[in-house]
Amino acid sequence: MLPLLPTTLVGSYAQPDWLIDRKKLAGRFPPRVRASELWRVAPEWLEQAQDDATLLAIREQERAGLDIITDGEIRRESYSNRFATALEGVDIDNPGTALDRSGHPNPVPRVVGKVRRRHPVELRDVQFLRANTDRVIKVTVPGPYTMSQQAQNDFYKDEEEMAMDYAAAVNEEIKDLFKAGADIVQIDEPYMQARPEKARRFGLKSLNRALDGVTGTTAIHLCFGYAAIIHERPPEYSFLAELAETRVNQISIETAQSSLDCSVLKKLPGKTIIVGTLDLSKPEIETPETVAARIRRALSHINADRVVVAPDCGLKYLPRESAFGKMKAMVAGAHLVRSELQGAR
16 A cells, blocks of 8 residues: 555666766767667676666665655666667667757657567566565656657658557557556656647547556656756646546656646646656755645645655756655655645544
């Protein structure tokens, strides 16, 4: 049983400096194609090193007191490229180009045939996580709409057709992740916020296709971009209320750095909201009172039993000591508000 206001990560956690070149990681946009140059460990030892670093991430989440544990996405160069480059129909040796959400050209997978899932991509990740914690676990997968925006289409008649095949691949992956022991599977769809017009046209359709026949607890994450890279934050989401009628159970949003007007949460009845409460644009650790104030801001518009407490996204870009301290402050802040609510009953 999860407590009131359970705590979790969006997905990623800070990778150790001995595992990944953090200066290279922070000095570029998130890779869409493979970026093996980021790893500090030789290929023949990389999986073992990633396992060890994942164990560290699990234990640090447990020590901080998180209720829902992720694998920290430790094995990933970015949230999306590990899955996106494992699919059939994608030429990863001869990448294409697409504009990032900031408007800059970025190397991306080039789609040259029908997109299909060859095999489970994150299955071992979930099995490893499940074997190493007895807490509720969550795993993330990149969303079909976002992957369609992070690819060069040299095969399909249009982006919608491509997104629907990405959705079929994600659907197969999600079902296998639940079979492997995942309690929650989260679909990351940042481009729904970045490109809302196309999201309305076919992003929602691809999301529902990705969730077709899925029976476990599902989440979707929308964000304004990593705070370490995208510094401007709008005061509101350009795409959010549209998710009210989708099949997804939980919606993960950022509220901390943007000081988001949380009244929009009234437009999402029946959904659990994963509320971002840590500002990741700076390494300074918030006080529990600051986190508690951000939680209360959301509770003005939504009942506490529909709130999960999380950071804004991009924890992987912070120093580990800062990431751990922020997690502890978040847990303490949630405890403050939980005690207030339970004391008022």
